[in-house]
Every structure is written in C-alpha cells, then in structure tokens.
Amino acid sequence: MTVAELNSRTIGQLAVEMPIAIRVFEAWKIDYCCGGKTPLPEAVEAAGKTVDAFMEELARLSVAPAQGFDWRSQTLTTIAREITATYHGYTREELQTIDPLATKVLSVHGERRPELAAVLSLIRELAGDMIPHMLKEEQVLFPYVDQMEEAAAGHRPAVTPFFGTVKNPIRMMMLEHDRVGELLVQLREVTENYTPPSSACFSYRELYRRLAELEARTHEHIHVENNLYFPRAVALEETAGSPNPAVEGCGHGGCNH
Numbered sequence: 001m002t003v004a005e006l007n008s009r010t011i012g013q014l015a016v017e018m019p020i021a022i023r024v025f026e027a028w029k030i031d032y033c034c035g036g037k038t039p040l041p042e043a044v045e046a047a048g049k050t051v052d053a054f055m056e057e058l059a060r061l062s063v064a065p066a067q068g069f070d071w072r073s074q075t076l077t078t079i080a081r082e083i084t085a086t087y088h089g090y091t092r093e094e095l096q097t098i099d100p101l102a103t104k105v106l107s108v109h110g111e112r113r114p115e116l117a118a119v120l121s122l123i124r125e126l127a128g129d130m131i132p133h134m135l136k137e138e139q140v141l142f143p144y145v146d147q148m149e150e151a152a153a154g155h156r157p158a159v160t161p162f163f164g165t166v167k168n169p170i171r172m173m174m175l176e177h178d179r180v181g182e183l184l185v186q187l188r189e190v191t192e193n194y195t196p197p198s199s200a201c202f203s204y205r206e207l208y209r210r211l212a213e214l215e216a217r218t219h220e221h222i223h224v225e226n227n228l229y230f231p232r233a234v235a236l237e238e239t240a241g242s243p244n245p246a247v248e249g250c251g252h253g254g255c256n257h
C-alpha cells in the first residue's frame with residue numbers, strides 16, 4: 001500500500017484490510033477498535049509517530065509469516081459464530097477466573113500496593129459490562145443478522161425485528177464498547193502499563209500478564225465487531241431494504257431492554 005493510500009484510510013479500515021497493522025497499533029497504543037474511525041495520519045501523529053514510520057514498521061513485520069483467521073472472506077453468520085466461540089468464550093472464562101486471582105493478590109499485597117484494590121474493582125466493572133453485553137449480542141443481534149443473511153440468500157424479505165432496524169442495537173453495542181475501552185484504559189493506568197513491581201510474586205506477575213492479554217484480545221474483539229461485522233450488517237439491511245425506517249434514531253438499543 002502506498003503512502004497516499006495509507007493517508008486516505010481510517011485505522012479501523014486498515015485493521016480490517018491488513019490485520020498485521022493491529023500489531024503496530026497495539027505497540028504504539030493506538031486505539032483502533034473504539035477509535036477505528038480516526039484517519040491514519042491523525043492517529044499516528046497523536047502517538048508521536050509518522051505515516052512513514054508506520055510503513056517501515058509494517059514492512060518489518062510483514063517479513064514474519066501472516067497468521068490468523070481471514071474475517072473478510074466469511075459470511076456474517078460464520079463471523080458471529082467465530083466471535084462467540086473465540087472471543088466470547090475466552091472473555092467469559094477469563095473474567096471468571098481472573099477475579100479470584102486478583103482477590104488473592106490483593107489480600108496478600110494490598111497493604112503495600114493500594115492500586116490492587118482499584119484493579120479488582122475495575123475487573124468487576126468490566127465483567128459487569130461485558131457479560132450482559134455479550135449475551136445481548138448472542139441472543140438478540142447475532143440471531144437477527146443470521147436471519148437477515150438467510151433471507152437475503154433466499155431472496156426473501158427479512159422479518160422486521162422488534163428493535164426496528166439493526167442500527168439501533170448496533171448503536172447501543174458501540175456505546176458499550178466505548179465504555180469497555182475506557183475501563184481498559186483505566187486498568188492500564190492503575191497498573192502502570194501492566195508492570196508488576198520487581199519484587200512481585202508469581203501470582204502478581206501472572207495477574208498482570210493475563211490482564212494485558214485480556215486487553216489485547218478485547219481490542220481485537222471490539223475491532224472485529226465495530227469495523228467489520230457491524231458495518232456489513234448495516235449494509236446488508238440497507239440492500240435488503242430497511243424494515244422499518246420510522247423507528248430508526250429512537251436511541252433505544254432494543255436488545256438493551
């Protein structure tokens with residue numbers, strides 16, 4: 001990709017078109033998931049970098065073998081199944097098992113490290129947001145999009161959902177993603193970029209390592225939804241004809257009720 005092409009793209013588009021860019025965004029702490037609509041030149045400048053340096057970094061990383069699932073070539077139904085199996089499954093499991101670990105580390109080291117209390121409360125807030133959020137996607141949004149895709153394949157009109165248009169739950173999901181993004185920023189801040197003190201025990205180090213991993217995988221998860229799945233679902237609905245445009249913009253997430 002040329003510099004001119006890079007200059008004309010948002011970071012969300014780049015993350016979809018060349019997933020290797022995600023590695024540069026993560027390394028440079030550029031929010032490519034919730035902040036996916038930011039143009040690349042603006043995002044790199046805010047990170048104190050340049051588009052040229054970005055290209056060099058991409059070239060360096062491209063030497064490594066490409067890996068991962070090619071989301072773009074899949075149907076929306078397959079993407080939703082993959083999101084559920086890969087990201088939702090991992091997130092549920094991780095949030096459930098990281099809580100007792102953070103509780104244990106707090107009970108042992110909390111007196112000298114008061115930030116551990118903030119870490120535990122942020123983990124609980126994250127779980128309180130993510131778990132119902134994923135359930136709404138799995139029980140309301142994904143089944144509707146599956147149904148819409150199946151109807152389109154059979155050249156039939158989609159059934160009008162109770163939430164009017166798919167844009168309503170998507171708007172709500174994106175707001176919730178923003179909140180999750182903010183909680184992750186706070187976790188990174190209170191843990192000083194997930195750096196345990198030099199004297200930290202194994203559990204302490206393991207807690208921070210797992211939190212850093214949770215952050216990276218949540219960024220990927222939100223990116224796949226915000227920059228790939230949601231725009232395609234909206235485009236599919238538009239092609240098929242908006243079922244009930246009169247209720248669009250009511251601001252109610254539908255699946256949030």
Ligand SMILES: [Fe+2]
Binds near residue numbers: 087088134137221
């Ligand atoms: Fe999700």
Ligand SMILES: [Fe+2]
Binds near residue numbers: 133177222
């Ligand atoms: Fe989501």
